Amino acid sequence: MFCETFRRLKVSKLSKNCEFGIIKMSNAHIQFSERKSDVDFEQLRELFKIAAFWASERSTEDLSIAVANSEPVITVKDGERLIGFARATSDGIYRATIWDVVIHPDYRSQGLGSKLVETVLSHPKVNRVERTYLMTTHRQGFYEKIGFERNSTTTMVIYNQSHFNSLQSSVQFHEVLGG
Numbered sequence: 001m002f003c004e005t006f007r008r009l010k011v012s013k014l015s016k017n018c019e020f021g022i023i024k025m026s027n028a029h030i031q032f033s034e035r036k037s038d039v040d041f042e043q044l045r046e047l048f049k050i051a052a053f054w055a056s057e058r059s060t061e062d063l064s065i066a067v068a069n070s071e072p073v074i075t076v077k078d079g080e081r082l083i084g085f086a087r088a089t090s091d092g093i094y095r096a097t098i099w100d101v102v103i104h105p106d107y108r109s110q111g112l113g114s115k116l117v118e119t120v121l122s123h124p125k126v127n128r129v130e131r132t133y134l135m136t137t138h139r140q141g142f143y144e145k146i147g148f149e150r151n152s153t154t155t156m157v158i159y160n161q162s163h164f165n166s167l168q169s170s171v172q173f174h175e176v177l178g179g
């Protein structure tokens with residue numbers, strides 16, 4: 001659980017309550033959690049459909065695999081309602097990457113997005129790594145306010161290619177997908 005100063009939260013709308021990541025908003029009860037068991041996959045699918053153009057078609061089955069293989073996984077809830085989500089993958093020491101940062105449109109511009117990213121960055125799986133990356137198409141300004149820099153090195157990508165599945169490998173793989 002995380003309990004830090006919510007320095008970026010606008011005090012007019014949010015007040016600090018340092019009990020296990022609980023934030024009180026005027027008419028809301030916002031809670032940050034790192035427990036994967038707190039992820040409601042149907043609500044997550046809906047949140048992505050509304051607010052994450054790159055993830056709007058994801059199925060609950062595939063999301064559960066992504067969550068099982070990510071750490072940390074941070075949820076933001078208003079009561080029982082899922083209103084924010086972010087996750088990272090990390091080797092714990094050299095490199096980490098943050099993925100799928102989303103705040104529900106009804107809850108934006110109140111500091112929750114920054115708090116969400118800062119919560120990922122402060123997690124033990126991420127806070128010691130040399131470099132933490134993320135990919136963004138048009139939110140550079142948001143991330144720069146948190147401390148990210150634009151990165152001029154070339155990023156390369158390979159999309160899933162089914163012929164790799166049938167390649168003879170010199171290593172015998174054991175498939176553990178999670179979910």
Ligand SMILES: CC(C)(COP(=O)(O)OP(=O)(O)OC[C@H]1O[C@@H](n2cnc3c(N)ncnc32)[C@H](O)[C@@H]1OP(=O)(O)O)[C@@H](O)C(=O)NCCC(=O)NCCS
Pocket residue numbers: 008051052100101102103104107108109110111112113114115135136137138139140141142145
């Ligand atoms: C990006 C997102 C998570 C931000 O959530 P949020 O709760 O509104 O963020 P915050 O309230 O913490 O905003 C922090 C600051 O960034 C600013 N900001 C937000 N988007 C920005 C942008 N594109 N360019 C510059 N500044 C931006 C806000 O104005 C705010 O500034 P302030 O603190 O000086 O007022 C939210 O807009 C979202 O879910 N967007 C859709 C999904 C998305 O694009 N995710 C990022 C994918 S990589």
